[in-house]
Amino acid sequence: MHARPDLIEHLPRLRRYARALTGDVNRADDLVQDTLERALAKLDLWQPGSDLRAWLFTLMHNLFVNQIRVRRPQETVMEDALDEPVSGGQMEALDARDIHAALARLPEEQRAVMLLVGLEQFGYAEAAQVLGVPPGTVMSRLSRARERMRAMLAGEPAVKLKLVK
Amino acid sequence: MTDDIHEHELHAYVDGSLPETRRLEIEAWLATHPEDAARVQDWIGQNQSLHAAFDSVLNEPLPLNLVRAARRPALPVPFKAIAATLAMLVTGLVGYAIGLGSVEHAPAAPSAYLARDAAIAHAVFSPEARHPVEVDAAHAEHLVAWLSKRVGTQLQAPDFSAQGFDLLGGRLLTGETGPVAQFMYQDKIERRVTLYVRRAVAGNTETAFRHAIENGVDVFYWIDGDFGYALSGQIGRQAIRQLADAAYRQLVTASATP
Numbered sequence: 001m002h003a004r005p006d007l008i009e010h011l012p013r014l015r016r017y018a019r020a021l022t023g024d025v026n027r028a029d030d031l032v033q034d035t036l037e038r039a040l041a042k043l044d045l046w047q048p049g050s051d052l053r054a055w056l057f058t059l060m061h062n063l064f065v066n067q068i069r070v071r072r073p074q075e076t077v078m079e080d081a082l083d084e085p086v087s088g089g090q091m092e093a094l095d096a097r098d099i100h101a102a103l104a105r106l107p108e109e110q111r112a113v114m115l116l117v118g119l120e121q122f123g124y125a126e127a128a129q130v131l132g133v134p135p136g137t138v139m140s141r142l143s144r145a146r147e148r149m150r151a152m153l154a155g156e157p158a159v160k161l162k163l164v165k
Numbered sequence: 166m167t168d169d170i171h172e173h174e175l176h177a178y179v180d181g182s183l184p185e186t187r188r189l190e191i192e193a194w195l196a197t198h199p200e201d202a203a204r205v206q207d208w209i210g211q212n213q214s215l216h217a218a219f220d221s222v223l224n225e226p227l228p229l230n231l232v233r234a235a236r237r238p239a240l241p242v243p244f245k246a247i248a249a250t251l252a253m254l255v256t257g258l259v260g261y262a263i264g265l266g267s268v269e270h271a272p273a274a275p276s277a278y279l280a281r282d283a284a285i286a287h288a289v290f291s292p293e294a295r296h297p298v299e300v301d302a303a304h305a306e307h308l309v310a311w312l313s314k315r316v317g318t319q320l321q322a323p324d325f326s327a328q329g330f331d332l333l334g335g336r337l338l339t340g341e342t343g344p345v346a347q348f349m350y351q352d353k354i355e356r357r358v359t360l361y362v363r364r365a366v367a368g369n370t371e372t373a374f375r376h377a378i379e380n381g382v383d384v385f386y387w388i389d390g391d392f393g394y395a396l397s398g399q400i401g402r403q404a405i406r407q408l409a410d411a412a413y414r415q416l417v418t419a420s421a422t423p
Contacts, residue, residue: 005380006235006380007235007236008227008232008235008236008285009285009288009289009380011227011231011232011235012222012223012224012225012227012289013223013289015222015223015225015227015231016219016220016222016223019219019222020215020218020219029228029230029231032231033230033231033234036231036234036235037234040234040235099211099214099215099217099218100218114211114215115215117180118180118211118212118215119212119215119216119219121180121293123182124177124180124182139172139173139176142176143172143173143176146176146204146207146208146211147204149211150204150207150208150211153207153211
């Protein structure tokens with residue numbers, strides 16, 4: 001048997017990430033499909049033994065970024081410009097459970113970091129590799145994303161939690 | 166007490182990526198710095214909310230077009246045959262998608278698909294660091310009762326403590342033949358194995374103990390009465406075999422006792 005990796009086992013997590021990233025079922029699955037096509041076309045470039053999942057997420061990230069550029073050039077604003085504090089006058093505090101709306105309001109770069117680390121459980125170095133940015137950038141984006149999210153979800157904590165590990 | 170706590174270390178604390186000694190230092194810091202503690206608490210809550218909102222995607226049946234896309238450069242056989250084969254191969258996760266098409270289910274040994282589906286479910290969920298299970302082992306009774314009710318038989322989570330594996334918990338999955346229960350176990354060095362239980366395809370009376378390797382995952386599986394069982398892991402064939410033997414003994418003994 002040739003050792004061709006099976007992409008199917010990665011589908012559920014690619015779909016989860018795409019769903020959270022795009023906020024839309026169909027757009028998410030289109031993104032997954034594009035990612036699979038790209039992956040199969042470039043499979044020779046993947047190093048057997050290296051992390052196939054991280055490689056697939058990298059492909060997906062690049063496709064996502066390209067889509068954003070093509071679809072909404074006028075809305076592609078520099079991250080810092082978008083990163084003003086959310087003031088009460090501009091925006092109602094979101095329901096603490098409305099994580100979907102809060103995610104949608106994060107700049108794409110911050111949303112990606114937030115999801116790769118908080119949902120997909122990539123390490124910081126891995127996330128940096130997936131996004132093609134230095135680890136320090138991952139940390140600063142993560143920090144901004146979480147603070148921004150806090151401001152949006154201000155009020156009651158989303159879930160009462162014990163501080164364990 | 167050190168005052169030298171960096172912002173990124175608070176994040177690393179939330180993401181579980183600190184060495185143990187540093188983790189304890191951060192914990193001590195947080196105990197005396199309520200503002201930082203509140204931020205950290207909120208960040209943890211954010212991660213929890215993300216999982217609560219999106220983990221269900223993991224258990225959705227896979228759309229057939231994605232399954233096809235993932236498998237495209239297959240053997241050059243007629244397309245319909247490919248589609249039928251693919252559909253059968255991934256039945257555990259694409260049940261609904263198949264139902265939409267007119268793909269006929271081949272009558273070939275369904276137990277092979279049991280191994281295949283179990284291995285995929287193992288590969289999907291066992292690497293989850295923080296949310297590998299829906300219900301954890303602290304609520305074992307509830308877990309077993311809940312999964313039993315959904316799967317439609319009195320289930321039992323085998324005890325692998327003699328083999329060094331403790332129950333982590335379980336989750337409910339969707340399969341072609343209805344709900345599927347997955348129990349997950351972990352040993353001291355955090356190796357994981359999963360037991361996958363679902364209703365067997367009607368008319369299937371195989372009971373033999375079988376072994377398969379699916380994408381590097383060892384699977385031992387068997388049919389007992391109306392149910393198929395598969396134990397999956399990447400801990401070496403012998404080790405999995407021992408666990409599967411233990412599961413088989415415990416479950417068959419249990420079901421033989423009225």
